[in-house]
Amino acid sequence: MKVPKHPTLIRRSLQARQKELQAHGPVLAASLxxxxxxxxxxNCRCARGHKHPGHYLTWKVKGKTHSAYVPLALLPQVKQWTQAHRRLKQLVRHMTQLALALIRTHVSVQRRQRGRS
Ligand SMILES: [Zn+2]
Structure with missing residues (x-):
């Protein structure tokens, strides 16, 4: 992500992301x-290499990995829920970068002003 230099542009970018920071459905913090x-x-075809695909969710709690089986019927929904989490996670990451950039510009503006007087 490209972080703008000017504080006004940084604020605008932050506000735009703030609006996007909402869920339109369930959010699932796990990987599929x-x-x-x-x-x-x-005698099954899986014995000849056509193995049966199974879908699982995995997630970590305090460093320990947990998993849950996902029935095929729920797969499209579960995919959406994990994608929603990925989108929000990226938004938060970008907002953090922008907020830090804003703090840095504030520090450099003050330094410049102090230098002038
Ligand atoms: Zn089989």
């Missing part, structure tokens, strides 16, 4: 992974 497995039946 696909695992391919064999079912154990030697």
């Amino acid at each position: 992974v696909t695992v391919r497995r064999t079912c154990g039946n030697p």
Whole structure:
């Protein structure tokens, strides 16, 4: 992300992101992974390499990884919920960069003003 130099532009950029900072549905802070497995039946096509895909959510709590099986019927919804989290996370990251940039410009403006007097 490109951070503007001027405080006014930084504030404008922050405000624009603030408006985007809302959820239009559930937000799920976990990653969706696909695992391919064999079912154990030697006559099944999975035994010949066409493994069964299974979808899981994984997330961490205090460094420990947890997981949950996602039924195929819920997969489209769950995908949306995890995408919503990714979008919000990126917004927060960008807003943090902008807020820090704003703080830095404030410090340099004060330094300049102090230098002038
Ligand atoms: Zn199978």
